[in-house]
Amino acid sequence: MEKPLEQESQQLLIRKIDALRFYGGDTRERCSNGYVGRESQDAMFGDKNAYWTLNALLFEGIKNEQERIWTEDHxxxxxxxxxxxxxxxxxTDIFTLMKEKNADFDSSAVGRRIERASSITYYENGFTQSFFSCSKSGFDMTFAQKSNIVLIEMELARNVPFIDFEKILSRKEYKHWDEREILLPPFINIEITEMPLTVSETRRIKDLNKRPPLGKYRLKAVEFPDYRKSILDSxxxxxxxxxxxxxSxxxxxxxxxxxxxxxxxxxxxxxxxKLHQYLKIQFSNIWYGGDEF
Known part of the structure; x- marks a missing residue:
């Protein structure tokens, strides 16, 4: 028979895994027997495109929102x-899972992603702004339906927080398991290098307006900074x-x-x-050790 502390620990782990599933677009609720069942009807947790909003809130300014809403009708x-x-x-549940379940480092693992060209400005500043999702399978055309796209390859580095969905979620537990997704956190330091597009990529991959990618870039995840050293507000x-x-x-x-x-x-x-400041402090506490959220 499980002890109360063991039960509580298991329930917390399930909550974190469910947060990851939800971010990835699986809105099935977990039943009392532990299995995932019907789709949630909740106004928030039933949103199959929750990652649109979750990511938009992590970008500076309102350009991301305007592009999603005014240009892409999202x-x-x-x-x-x-x-x-x-x-x-x-x-915080997703970021905590990144620390608790960080996969063994694999230098051959490279994630690929189709991104808005406007996002390159942020990457050139040296960090990700939102959660960064990429696939080990290649460039997923599902995500090409944006205006003015670029192709991104993400190189992982040792001791950088990330989640490999395949190593945490089973095929039965996660609807989109075949996407072979890797997820990195917001606010992480990166290095960027421009790469040449191949002929195949320009022919095969088209954006919302049937135009080929505007460029291709290689990103390397470097580290998650300790933001507690720079954010002094309570x-x-x-x-x-x-x-x-x-x-408001x-x-x-x-x-x-x-x-x-x-x-x-x-x-x-x-x-x-303010939301970004708060999350940077919380994530720093989690990654480097400190107060629990």
């Missing part, structure tokens, strides 16, 4: 802002500002949905900056 989910405590739990104060501003931030995201280009979105941008 609506984001304001529930993730209104229920920000649950959203932060998803982020976690308690930052969190209170995030919580107090969530309804959700309203402003709705204005982006309505394509209101006259609206001043500075408050929304500042709110996201």
């Amino acid at each position: 609506l984001l989910n304001t529930e993730f802002i209104r229920r920000i405590d649950e959203t932060v739990q998803i982020y 976690e308690t104060i930052i969190w209170q500002q995030i919580y107090d501003g969530k309804d 931030a959700a309203h402003l995201l709705e204005m982006i949905h309505k394509k209101d280009k006259e609206q001043d979105y500075e408050e929304y941008i500042r709110w996201k900056e």
Whole structure:
């Protein structure tokens, strides 16, 4: 018979695995017998494209939201802002799993991803902004439906947080197991090098407007910085500002949905900056050791 502490530990692990499944697009709820069953009908946890919103909230400014909504017709989910405590739990559960279940380093593992060309500016600044998902199988055409794309190869480095879905989730437990996904965290240091496109890549891969990729880049994950050395504000104060501003931030995201280009979105941008600060502190605590979230 399992002891209470063992049961609690197992339940926490299941919660973290479910957060990873959810981020990856599997919205099935876990039944009392431990197996995943029917699709969730929850306004937040039933969102099969949750990663659109989860990632958009991690980018600076509003350009990512505008591109997703105004150009690609991808609506984001304001529930993730209104229920920000649950959203932060998803982020931290996934990052915690990256530390607890970090796979043995494999220098031959390279992830591939089709990305917006506009994202290169962020990578040239030396870090990822959102969770970075890539596939060991190759460039997945499902993700080419964006305007102006580039191809990215991600090289992993020793002692960098990441998750190899194949090594954590079974085929029965995860709907999208065949994607052979690797997931890296936001806010991680990277190095970038431009590469030549092959003839096959320009012929085979097309963007939303049937245009070939604009370029190809090799990224190398370097390290996850300890952000506690640079963020001096109190976690308690930052969190209170995030919580107090969530309804206003959700309203402003709705204005982006309505394509209101006259609206001043500075408050929304500042709110996201506070969210980034808070997560950087939490992730640093997890990766380097410190207070538990």
